[in-house]
Amino acid sequence: MDKYMYPSLKARIQAEYKIYLLAFLFIAIADKIGQIKIPFGLGTFILFPIFYSLILGILSGPQVAKIIKSKEVKAASKLVIVAICPFIAKLGINAGASIETVISAGPALLLQEFGNLGTIFLAMPLALMLGLKREAIGATHSINRETNLALITDLYGPDSPETRGSLSIYVVGGMIGTIYFGFMVSIIASLGIFHPYALGMSSGVGAGIMMASATAVLTEIYPAMADQISALASASETISGIDGIYMAIFIGIPLCNWLYDRLEPVLGHLGHKKQ
Incomplete structure (x- = not known):
């Protein structure tokens, strides 16, 4: 395994x-490009x-333009946790400043994180059938945003299969998740099944860019409730960032390991056949 150790910062x-x-x-x-909104049917990308x-970044990599070589890609993977640390510090500061909001939010906001754990039961079998091994644990334990990626990296190491799985979902989520969230919430809002406040609350899943995508659409659909929707989404995002990390540590990751040990012997061969 390659090590990237340097005698000094200059080196x-x-x-x-x-x-x-x-x-x-x-x-x-x-x-400079900024946000681009594309209306599509009932929804908005x-x-x-x-x-x-x-x-x-993908286009500059060794598989396309070759501006970045494979050795530099491996070196860059070590920098992910460095780039995430300021965000985690900011999350802690915001959480402390919003502690009254967190306390007054009530059980609905505090308990919604349990809903995120339900996706593990769907995602883990699919990941194993697609051929993933230990990568499935990192990929399916949570929504895999900055704090979750940092947690997996700290627990398993930057070169572990679990971290590769988490990082893969982080990248795919950044590319597709924001588009999907904005489009999905516009479709659901058009059905009129849920109250706008409930939709605002559900936008805060622990991913700032996904919350922003969903909230931007909701505030356009319900301009009279824009402030309340934004406040609920922000409170939900803050709480998801706080209790989400503990859910991952004490429930999400152990649950993924437990499911992996039981499902991999049964479903793992399906992934091998596809490969």
Whole structure:
């Protein structure tokens, strides 16, 4: 296994400068493009800057434009946790500042995180049938945003199959999840089944960009309730960020390991046949 150890910070920068320059370039380009909203039938597709950044990163990789080599890709994977740390610190600061909102939110917001665990029972069998092994644990234990990716990386290590699974869903979620969330919420809102406040509350799943996508659509559909929807979505997002990490540690990851041990011997051979 390759190790990327450097005698000094200067040596590291000299070896990885291309990664840093491209990252800043992609950020500048993506920020310049901004959000793009595309009406489609009853719904609306929303493209966020992270979508363009990920596309640019893929195009610059060793399989396409070859601007970044395989060795630099492996080095960049170690930087994911570094990039996530400021976000986690910001989450903790926001949670502390919003503690009164969290306490006053009531059981509906606090208990909604249990709903996210239900997807494990659907996702784990599908992942195993598609040929995933231990990657399935990282991929299915949660929605796999920044805090979850940091947790899996800390528990299993940056080069582990669990982290590869988590990182894969993080990337796919950044590209497709935001589009899906905005489109899905516009379809559900048009059905008139749920109250706008309930839709706002359900937008905060622990992924800021997905919450923003869903909230942007809801506030356009219900402009008179825009402030209340945004407040509920923000409170829900804050709580999901706080209790979601504990759900993952104490329930989500152990549940995934338990299911993996029992389902892999039964379903694992289906993935081998497809390969």
